[in-house]
Amino acid sequence: xxxxxxxxxxxxxxxxxxxxxxxxxxxxxxxxxxxxxxxxxxxxxxxxxxxxxxxxxxxxxxxxxxxxxxxxxxxxxxxxxxxxxxxxxxxxxxxxxxxxxxxxxxxxxxxxxxxxxxxxxxxxxxxxxxxxxxxxxxxxxxxxxxxxxxxxxxxxxxxxxxxxxxxxxxxxxxxxxxxxxxxxxxxxxxxxxxxxxxxxxxxxxxxxxxxxxxxxxxxxxxxxxxxxxxxxxxxxxxxxxxxxxxxxxxxxxxxxxxxxxxxxxxxxxxxxxxxxxxx
Numbered sequence: 001x002x003x004x005x006x007x008x009x010x011x012x013x014x015x016x017x018x019x020x021x022x023x024x025x026x027x028x029x030x031x032x033x034x035x036x037x038x039x040x041x042x043x044x045x046x047x048x049x050x051x052x053x054x055x056x057x058x059x060x061x062x063x064x065x066x067x068x069x070x071x072x073x074x075x076x077x078x079x080x081x082x083x084x085x086x087x088x089x090x091x092x093x094x095x096x097x098x099x100x101x102x103x104x105x106x107x108x109x110x111x112x113x114x115x116x117x118x119x120x121x122x123x124x125x126x127x128x129x130x131x132x133x134x135x136x137x138x139x140x141x142x143x144x145x146x147x148x149x150x151x152x153x154x155x156x157x158x159x160x161x162x163x164x165x166x167x168x169x170x171x172x173x174x175x176x177x178x179x180x181x182x183x184x185x186x187x188x189x190x191x192x193x194x195x196x197x198x199x200x201x202x203x204x205x206x207x208x209x210x211x212x213x214x215x216x217x218x219x220x221x222x223x224x225x226x227x228x229x230x231x232x233x234x235x236x237x238x239x240x241x242x243x244x245x246x247x248x249x250x251x252x253x254x255x256x257x258x259x260x261x262x263x264x265x266x267x268x269x270x271x272x273x274x275x276x277x278x279x
Contacts, residue, residue: 031254038247045243059248063235070223071249074231077146081216081227082209084147089205090198093156098186100157101164102172112161119154131218145219146227150209156201163197164190203264207257228253
């Protein structure tokens with residue numbers, strides 16, 4: 001009976017995998033097409049050739065060596081901005097979530113509702129106001145304009161607060177009896193126990209910032225501060241026939257996103273589920 005049950009379970013799992021294969025192919029098809037075009041010779045891209053006569057990596061070389069733009073500089077800017085926003089949100093959201101979880105003050109629930117209500121406001125509704133603000137402050141074409149408007153988020157505060165609420169109340173009470181200050185409790189107890197949630201928040205914020213296009217396009221005017229997403233569009237603008245070059249740039253940009261998803265998939269899932277159940 002046990003062998004029969006185990007065999008049925010294996011057959012069921014195999015059947016589910018076979019059903020998922022077409023779906024996986026559909027999801028990966030755009031990425032496969034992008035990679036396919038990026039290594040195809042330029043004279044065959046518009047000829048509807050199914051199998052290229054040769055595989056060429058010239059587009060990847062041109063993406064990094066063309067003197068008309070600084071694609072490597074765009075990647076560096078994106079890393080600096082994404083890491084800064086990620087670390088900033090992990091810090092500010094942790095402080096706000098700590099206050100909403102462990103501190104008692106008048107109007108805490110109302111203030112938290114107001115913070116959550118900002119999640120209902122689309123970014124397109126505030127982008128003009130943000131642009132006018134950073135322009136009035138003289139921050140256009142600078143790292144400040146790319147980093148500071150996104151240094152905190154209501155989603156990060158909500159995610160960490162829900163995770164902090166799962167901590168036993170006795171843990172906080174014991175720290176108060178021992179004379180532990182709020183900051184000491186935060187750094188010595190809360191942060192070490194919140195690695196899954198902080199990791200999930202950090203990965204989400206990094207990917208979201210890395211893939212930003214509209215805001216960097218508005219506030220940057222020079223190659224010194226342009227991000228990689230803006231740089232991809234410039235690859236196509238330089239030469240209208242350089243579709244393979246643009247696709248090579250897309251593949252290069254996708255690599256960090258795929259790496260984070262592949263290596264942090266388990267931590268992302270654990271972090272997002274950490275605060276799902278209170279108690």
